[in-house]
Amino acid sequence: MNRIDQKFAELRKKNQKGFIAYICAGDPDLDTTAELAVALEKAGVDILELGIPFSDPLADGVVNQEASQRALSRGATVDKVLKTIQKIRRMECTMPIVLYTYYNPIFHYGLEKFIHDAKQSGVDGFLNLELPPEEAGGGERAMKKHELHTIFLVAPTSSEERIRKISKKASGFIYYVSREGVTGERSSMENSIESMVRTIRKHSRLPVVVGFGISKPEHVRDVAKVADAVVVGSSIVKKIGEIGKKPNLIADISKHVKSLVEPLRRPKTTK
Template identity: 50%
Template sequence: MDRIAQAFARARAANRAAFVAYLCAGDPDFDTSLAACRALIENGVDVLELGVPFSDPLADGLTNQLAAQRSLAGGMTAARVFELVRRIREFAPDTPIVFYTYYNLVFSNGVDAYVQAAKEAGVDGMLTLDLPPEEAADVQAACASNGIKTVFIVAPTTPEARLAIIGKAATGFIYYVSREGVTGVRDSVAANVPEAIAAIKRHTALPVVVGFGIGKREHVAEVAAHADGVVVGSALVNVIRDHLSERAKIAPALAAKAADLVAGTQR
């Protein structure tokens, strides 16, 4: 079993949903980002979703846009992102790491070369936000040959006819975006999550995770009752934003936030 499959298997065995945490790599600087990732992993995060900083993150709301801006301003590059993964692997050999990225970042570096470099650094999966499965043959082939799992998105607007296509293309898990629009914390969980998960599961045996808008323990618990995994991003990135003036406090604050959210995954 690969690390992603193992993580979901461990969660199932414990009768809980897997907790997937998003941070932008290098936000607000390399060393603080490394400490932040460590804090999350040491406080119950099952899968680390690393956003690769990009100048035009079209799927992201303001919180994650600013995180990418801080990361790029702090000197993050593709090579430094790979270095961050290698450093994380020193203390987290078993935690799955999934890149949350955009196709231009992969294509501009050469698809095969980029995916191979990601694998060598220790990446387990790739979610390329703006790449639909119908146009993903090159990334799928490179991932398959390098042993990296693919993750594809289902949206509330995805027609039933496309679910089989998406389910066939993914090899790691399916990411259900529970709300239309961009990332960001919301006051409540979308109402149709159970029905959407059931529809997706008619077309795949892979785990289904739910993200976008989840930011409180009660949100996590509501989603965990139905999904294989729960994704929290902006609520964690906001912790970084709120402690920029005292960066030494970021990791402890994230540890506390993660522990609280992870508690909601138990069924």
């Protein structure tokens, strides 16, 4: 069974919502990425979304762009990211890992080879930012063969027709982009989240996670009322960037993430 399915089954059993953390592989460097992954799991993160750095991250806001740049300037490559995931697995980290990527680095690596190598390295799924279901035919069979999940995005602008199309191709979970725009922190959350999540559930039985712009414990709490899991990225990445490669990095990030996960772990008071 894929670790992602296992994780959502577990969460359901515990009647809990999941917490997904995004970091960019190689920022501040790949060894630290491995340490961060282990620390994030200990801090309560359920699924790790690991970014493959790319020179032209057009769906990302400035925080993630800069992280990508830092990672590339310190020599992160697709191959080294996969090796880092092997290392993370050797460090007894068992949480599901989803690779968050732009298309060109993996296309250039060779789609089939990438899927194969990613599976061997301990990856559980892919989230490709530039790959709508219409273009996703290429690696489909290899993904199935290796039991890897293809995570698709649904946006506030997606029509119901598109949601149906996406649902047919999606596996693992569906990622709802909470607002129109690039990644990055926002002070408030969109009102449309609840109705869009409801529409997605009409067409898919997969867990629905919500991300983009979620940066505060109260956002996490609110969004978790409607989603199966909540994704936080930029707020963590920004802190990693601010602290850099210092001895207190791991402890500070753990503390920050714990404060974000905490609203999901309080005993339920309402239905």
